[in-house]
Amino acid sequence: MNPVPPNQASDAATAAHAGQSPSFRPLYQQIKALITQSLQSGEWKPGELMPSEVELAGRFKVSQGTVRKAIDELAAENLVVRRQGKGTFVATHAEERAHFRFLRLMPDEGIPHHPDNRFLDVRRMRAPAEVARLLDLKSGDAVVYIKRVQSFDGQPTILEELWLPGQLFKGLTSERLVEYKGPMYGLFESEFGTRMIRATEKIRAVGADAAASEHLQVAPGTPLLCSERVSYTYGDKAVELRRGIYSTLRHHYQNELS
Amino acid sequence: MNPVPPNQASDAATAAHAGQSPSFRPLYQQIKALITQSLQSGEWKPGELMPSEVELAGRFKVSQGTVRKAIDELAAENLVVRRQGKGTFVATHAEERAHFRFLRLMPDEGIPHHPDNRFLDVRRMRAPAEVARLLDLKSGDAVVYIKRVQSFDGQPTILEELWLPGQLFKGLTSERLVEYKGPMYGLFESEFGTRMIRATEKIRAVGADAAASEHLQVAPGTPLLCSERVSYTYGDKAVELRRGIYSTLRHHYQNELS
DNA sequence: GAGTGGTCTAGACCACCCG
DNA sequence: GGGTGGTCTAGACCACTCG
Structure with a gap:
């Protein structure tokens, strides 16, 4: 019924691990690692506003949903703080x-x-x-x-x-x-x-x-x-x-x- | 450009809260509450296999992604345990x-x-x-x-x-x-x-x-x-x-x- | 009104488990 | 091979914040 076009989603996903299953690592975890590196290197300092999800998605060439899942985990680990309507901030100890x-x-x-x-x-x-x-x-x-x-x-x-x-x-x-x-x-x-x-x-x-x-x-x-x-x-x-x-x-x- | 059909997704989402924003409650939280009720009532007992995500999605008339998010939170709170390829199980204290x-x-x-x-x-x-x-x-x-x-x-x-x-x-x-x-x-x-x-x-x-x-x-x-x-x-x-x-x-x- | 995170959906494919 | 959870995408809309 549908003249289905090639699925870009699966292309990206496949490219993400590009190999056998034993070495499989989800894309969002790789993105998470990249973001963590930027945090560690001080690209964004504690308390600062981070790039938006769409911006990061563009930078890493993945969908917003994928960087979203990465940031979700970082937020769960208290490395970043999300604030609806404002953005995602680097967590800091300089708070009450x-x-x-x-x-x-x-x-x-x-x-x-x-x-x-x-x-x-x-x-x-x-x-x-x-x-x-x-x-x-x-x-x-x-x-x-x-x-x-x-x-x-x-x-x-x-x-x-x-x-x-x-x-x-x-x-x-x-x-x-x-x-x-x-x-x-x-x-x-x-x-x-x-x-x-x-x-x-x-x-x-x-x-x-x-x-x-x-x-x-x-x-x-x-x-x-x-x-x-x-x-x-x-x-x-x-x-x-x-x-x-x-x-x-x-x-x-x-x-x-x- | 696109002759976009009515968006069923937003219909369901709108129907979910159906009111002003002060009383807004995400659909997945309502689903989570319903699942929690079933856990509490003993519909599924500790250690047992729960219905699959697609089955629950059908029962609650929402997408699989929504019940997924609900179950994600229940898993984070140790109320259920997910096992890839097998299903979702009710958590139990009768384990090592x-x-x-x-x-x-x-x-x-x-x-x-x-x-x-x-x-x-x-x-x-x-x-x-x-x-x-x-x-x-x-x-x-x-x-x-x-x-x-x-x-x-x-x-x-x-x-x-x-x-x-x-x-x-x-x-x-x-x-x-x-x-x-x-x-x-x-x-x-x-x-x-x-x-x-x-x-x-x-x-x-x-x-x-x-x-x-x-x-x-x-x-x-x-x-x-x-x-x-x-x-x-x-x-x-x-x-x-x-x-x-x-x-x-x-x-x-x-x-x-x- | 524009921008951000948050929700919801639909659909495809992958990894894993079992019969 | 069929079922389950897990990943990824695209797109729409909602709630929130701020100028």
Whole structure:
């Protein structure tokens, strides 16, 4: 009945993998990888507006639906944010709502708000073996070490140590940390071009040692949460090790399971 | 140029909401709600094969793409499982891999495996005020109370109390619990038609009290994780309260942040 | 009104599974 | 070979935002 013309759609799809099934990879995943590369290279910076779907479709020579599916996944992974009528934006940690994405400690009563920061130590050092292992460095490589206390409503609640690869955070000084307003991850992405994508966290219960007792103002031996967190950037590269001690007198660690 | 025929697609879409934009609701979300109802009513039971996409599209009088998007979301919420070439299945807790979806306690070394169960108490009681509040019951309503210890490699690690609405779990006895092999949630869904969809968890650090000390074989005051978990079924209805005490000597609570 | 993301459809073809 | 989910396209229209 229909004098069907050659199907351009299937042509593009076929060209996409162009081979046997074992090596098959959907077009939209390849597009997703390309867009991720542009994000990583800084072609579009955090907070910026990205090209529209139709524009990207033209650039990659695929249909809008295909780049749409690619962006859908990026949005699901919190790499980009879609806003109807406005466009697609590169996700950023320099926002209010992003602050509690990696910090799951919530007040038992009242609404969550930002803690106050007090830095106890900021210096460069050589990575201890354990730190090097978790950050995928060589033992003895340069790392930036940070130690700080975070307080909610004047109550010291978090005692935390961080290690960052020295290579990536060259100009990171105590002054820069103190004067920066907002979450540390905002500073990392705007000043050092390193964006935290995801993290894994391991939690234990420990008794307060002398340091924890002093800085969190609790009796020695008080039960505290102990968190070890490794954060990753593009390409699943570990770029931060964080060891935190949380007081759960007036706060709790909150998790959603699904 | 084109003698375009009336667009059936837009007709269906328009008919879908049929009103002003404030009350707009996408067709695929309505389909999703209908499918969810069928899941809830037990039209398709956990583990069973669901009708194919084309069949559902026919039933609901929409395109395959629309039911596809609906099922995509259900799959993302772990309500169904898609298997290419086979079909879409109702998700079930009676599987190996589902066992650690809600239990995030992992061994420091070695691979995760199932704990051994020892029930200390199973009985019906009246809900204390706090339990009633969290389960959205009236204080004094009947609840099933369960207390148990779970051991890994012979090491008692979890001391746990559960409260379940008596209304929903009428025939739940100690014998039935003991003889059932596999995760408790498997028993709940197969015998009582109650499927856990999601849960919220709050975690604190506490010192071992007399009971914890005895059952977990640790010294009194030993720091332990304390978890309070509320699980929900369809319609965000709370159907389980669980309070667990975890020993983190050889295990840790693992979380993925993204 | 123009531009963006969001929805919906129809149709083709592909990868996968099973009898 | 037939059925299922998975990919890709093209095109229409809708909801939202902004100048």
